[in-house]
Amino acid sequence: MGHELETSTRKVILSMLKTQGSLTVHELSKQLGITEMAVRRHINTLEKENLIESKLVRQAMGRPTNMYSLTALSDELFPKKYMQLTMDLLGELLEDEGHEKIDHLFVRRQEKLESRYQTRMKAKSLEGRVAELATIQNENGYMVEWTQTGKGEFMLSEHNCPITQVANTFQQACKCELALFQNLLNAHVERTECLAKGGTKCVYMISQNK
Known part of the structure; x- marks a missing residue:
């Protein structure tokens, strides 16, 4: 059951990135209602599978942060006609x-x-x-x-x-x-x-x- 839940969460993350564009760990955590640590675990798995990639973005205030987005490979996961x-x-x-x-x-x-x-x-x-x-x-x-x-x-x-x-x-x-x-x-x-x-x-x- 735990494995199915983790897989489901990763699918939701991919869908969010598809519909909303690049997101930070904090933004994903807030929308998913899970801890940033849990989000990072899913992110690491998706990065290893080459389904998402990160880009360090400088902000007006504070430290630079990683923005996560889909790779070209992930596009095959979504319905095609x-x-x-x-x-x-x-x-x-x-x-x-x-x-x-x-x-x-x-x-x-x-x-x-x-x-x-x-x-x-x-x-x-x-x-x-x-x-x-x-x-x-x-x-x-x-x-x-x-x-x-x-x-x-x-x-x-x-x-x-x-x-x-x-x-x-x-x-x-x-x-x-x-x-x-x-x-x-x-x-x-x-x-x-x-x-x-x-x-x-x-x-x-x-x-x-x-």
Whole structure:
């Protein structure tokens, strides 16, 4: 119970800094109704987690005091509606320009991703390229695992899809991801399971080009 209370208090502190801007320990203590010592304990934890930062500010009277504010990292803790915005914009584009424009948009995205990651594949074996692709996808939040299933054959599984809502409506996303993998790996890639089509994960079977 005590741990839950401490976690709750830290969430309140983050919310106060989000809505009110920079605050001192004294101001936080007064609003929270707890001692400054207790506030400092929470502040220390949040600083270690890189969620808040302090800045020494000189005052008209008295000693300089620390003002605490949120870091860029803490912004991820607050609700976002990016995906809904994306869906709305794609829906408007589909209505105004049709399926061809949507297809073109996803192909352009695929080409840019290829250009961005192609250098990371250079001078690597197929196994090395699969490992690098898994690293890239993990960096982007796909929760990837991969394993060698035979000589020159591999299985790559994505347990999370950060763009599930988009992929559920616009199958171009899945089509372009498959093409991206084929081009980056320079290999034969087959998708055998897909999150957007009711699967529990996205599974890719990879083998040398014949």
